[in-house]
Structure formats: structure tokens, C-alpha cells
Amino acid sequence: MLIEHYDLDxxxxxxxxxxxxxxxxxxxxxxxSEVLPYLNATLRGAIYYRxxxxxxxxxxxxxxxxxxxxxxxxxxxxxxxxxxxxxxxIKLINRTWERRSEITPDTETHQRPGLMAVYKLLPQxxxxxxxxxxxxxFAIKLTVSQKKLADCPPLAEPQHAEKLAALQDLVSDAxxxx
Ligand code: SF4
Numbered sequence: 001m002l003i004e005h006y007d008l009d010x011x012x013x014x015x016x017x018x019x020x021x022x023x024x025x026x027x028x029x030x031x032x033s034e035v036l037p038y039l040n041a042t043l044r045g046a047i048y049y050r051x052x053x054x055x056x057x058x059x060x061x062x063x064x065x066x067x068x069x070x071x072x073x074x075x076x077x078x079x080x081x082x083x084x085x086x087x088x089x090i091k092l093i094n095r096t097w098e099r100r101s102e103i104t105p106d107t108e109t110h111q112r113p114g115l116m117a118v119y120k121l122l123p124q125x126x127x128x129x130x131x132x133x134x135x136x137x138f139a140i141k142l143t144v145s146q147k148k149l150a151d152c153p154p155l156a157e158p159q160h161a162e163k164l165a166a167l168q169d170l171v172s173d174a175x176x177x178x
Pocket of ligand 1: 122123124125126127128129130131132133134135138139151152153154155
């Protein structure tokens with residue numbers, strides 16, 4: 001197990017004094033630098049900055065940042081929510097580290113696909129089958145990995161096959177892990 005202990009700080013972001021949501025930083029006793037390229041290879045939408053030895057990722061409305069000895073998350077409700085979020089991330093890191101022999105590490109920096117490029121490839125019917133009010137709002141969530149292509153049923157129809165293939169190239173070059 002790579003991470004066994006951490007200390008947690010939960011605080012109001014300095015730019016939003018009085019905010020009702022909090023940020024949290026877990027300070028680690030283990031250096032997680034070596035696991036970052038494996039996370040980069042497996043977390044869809046992650047961005048790895050090799051020179052800075054850091055990786056960022058958006059998940060479930062949280063902006064996450066992984067550094068050598070710390071993990072930070074934004075937008076948590078309270079201390080308990082912060083513990084739950086950080087515990088989940090630590091399990092993810094430990095599980096990825098244990099599986100590293102099955103993963104090809106990736107040290108490239110992959111930018112997120114452009115919002116308009118993604119939107120233009122969607123059916124643009126605003127049918128709401130994805131649970132979003134418009135294709136544009138679906139595109140926003142797709143680019144930050146809060147939705148999957150499979151959440152848009154019309155994309156599976158034959159007339160959208162070419163657009164689906166293009167979208168798979170744009171948003172699925174680093175498949176998410178469970
Ligand atoms: S299911 Fe697809 S086509 Fe329908 S609104 Fe959502 S993104 Fe648009």
C-alpha cells in the first residue's frame with residue numbers, strides 16, 4: 001500500500017471568504033510522484049504536468065490536484081464530505097499503484113477536448129435522453145468527464161456513426177477506470 005496515513009486540512013478558499021463550500025488538502029507521508037503517470041494513463045480527462053510533478057483531474061464537481069506529498073480537492077460540503085472524498089482518492093491511488101504492472105505509464109500532457117468541437121459532433125436535437133436539458137450542457141459535462149458518450153443514446157444510431165467515432169477519438173484516448 002502506497003499511502004497509509006494523511007493529515008487533513010479543511011478550509012474556506014482564500015478567494016471566497018464566507019463561502020458555504022470548502023476546500024481540503026490531505027498531507028501525505030508518502031511520495032506519490034511515481035504513481036502520477038499511471039493515473040494519467042487511466043483517468044479520463046486528467047492533465048499531467050511533468051515539469052511540475054503534478055496532475056489535475058475534475059470529478060463529480062470537484063477540482064482535484066495531486067502533488068508529490070499532497071492531494072487537494074475543491075467544493076466539499078463539510079469535514080465529513082472531505083474525508084469521504086479524500087479516502088476515495090487514496091483508495092484510487094493505492095489501487096492504481098498495486099496494478100501498475102498492468103498499466104503503461106503516460107508522461108504526456110493531454111489537454112481536454114475543446115467544448116465547441118465536442119458540441120458540434122453531438123446530434124444537437126436537445127432530446128434530453130442524457131438527463132441534460134441541452135446537447136450543449138451535455139458537451140460541458142462530457143469534456144470534464146462527468147458524462148460518458150454512452151449516456152447519449154442517439155449517438156448509437158447508424159446515422160451518427162462517423163460523429164461517434166470522432167468523439168471517441170476526442171474524449172476517449174485515456175479510458176476511465178472504475
Ligand atoms: S441525449 Fe444526446 S442528443 Fe439528446 S440532449 Fe443529450 S446529448 Fe443531445
